[in-house]
Amino acid sequence: MSAADRPSIDLPKLLDGRLKIRHLVLIDALSRQGSVIGAAAELHVTQPVATRSLRDIEAIVGVELYERGPRGITPTIFGAAFTEHARAILAQLNQAGRHVVELADADRGTVIVGTHLAGSNVLLPQAIVQLKAKHPRLTVVVREGSPEALLAELEAGRIDMIVGRLTSPSTSTITRLPLYEESVEVFAGSTHPLAGAGPFSLADTRGYPWVLPGVETALRGELEAVFARSGTALPENRVEATSFLTVRELLHHTETLAVLPSLIGRGDARLTPLDVDLGSIGHSVGLTVAADRPLSPSGQALVAHLRTVAEVRLG
Known part of the structure; x- marks a missing residue:
């Protein structure tokens, strides 16, 4: 037209x-x-x-x-x-209400953070520990979800920030701040038949079940590309999940294989990394915040501790 x-x-x-x-x-x-x-x-x-x-x-x-x-x-x-x-207006109203509360009692503020797999196991918990040590009455609300769902929550002001993998550049409305770089590896339970051996190709793993990330995730697309380059079909015997608790239990109790961020997998003594070449798959872990909405004092305090953990312990 x-x-x-x-x-x-x-x-x-x-x-x-x-x-x-x-x-x-x-x-x-x-x-x-x-x-x-x-x-x-x-x-x-x-x-x-x-x-x-x-x-x-x-x-x-x-x-x-x-x-x-x-x-x-x-x-x-x-x-x-x-x-x-509409979401920008709702976000401002949410922020206004919480700002009034924090002005009345700055030590009783609330910060709401969304998270997905990367960053949820090490970075965020350690930052919360530091924050609560200094501000014990400050409330931290953690919400898990897919990156797409959390982004909608952020835009509407229902969460203050997202901690996790950064898969896109900043935009006019969303700011993404990298904190550290993290690799991913193939993991199995410590008693898995492949544990302690290798190196393996992806073709060598075809006889075992896999847990793959959901099709909506960037990691899933990268894994599909790795399988394609190796000439290996995606595992037919597979579960698709992004919940670390689900993935961990499957790895602990079955002969399932899964790709996890190194910090998460290596932090569990019952999991072992396998020597499988995944090429250059890796990612930046960081913060996603609204570009035009300043963080509350509570949010700023959490960001400061996230930066400290990333620099001192993960950098």
Whole structure:
């Protein structure tokens, strides 16, 4: 469609009292859930109420925010843009509320951090230990999730930062701060038939079950490339998981193999690294924060201890 053919859109009057905070909360939920039913369940409202509220929002802004389909809803270009702004507003409101609390009692603040596999086993716990030693009444909330889910939480201000693998550069809205470099290795249980021997090729491991990272992770794509370069098919006998607790239990009690960050695998005496060449797979572990939202004093304190642990113990 040419510019001349596009319909004229009047500037929405978003400050005339019709747009409510609950509308912004609904937009955030709709974009994450991908369905009206899912968003309604999350917000504890009925589907008709959520549908009616969405229609109200679209009437206010004057455009369709979502494309409706048999499998749910997908944000239009307008919906994606409006979601970004809605999350920024919600994040500022969350930050404002917590800022007021910390001004009233600076030692009783709260910092909420999201984490995934890399960084969750060593970096974050050690930083929390240091932080709590100095500020015992400061509350730390740790939430685990996939990188994509945590990023949405960060954008909406429900978490202050993400600690984990950095797979993308910084953007205008997201800042990524590397703290240290970490390698990955193939691990097995200490009593595994391959333990203590080697070197092995990936083809040598084909007779054993594997735990592979989920398809949504960057590490999964890198592993698939390594298997392809070696001319070896992905293991057919496999489990896909990103939970370290699940991976660890499978390695402890079966002949399963898995690729883990070296710090995590070598920190468990019941696991052993195998001499399998994975090429140059490695990654930066660091912080992901909102570029335009300053951290609270509690968040700044945790970041300082994360940097100390990374420099003194992991660097």
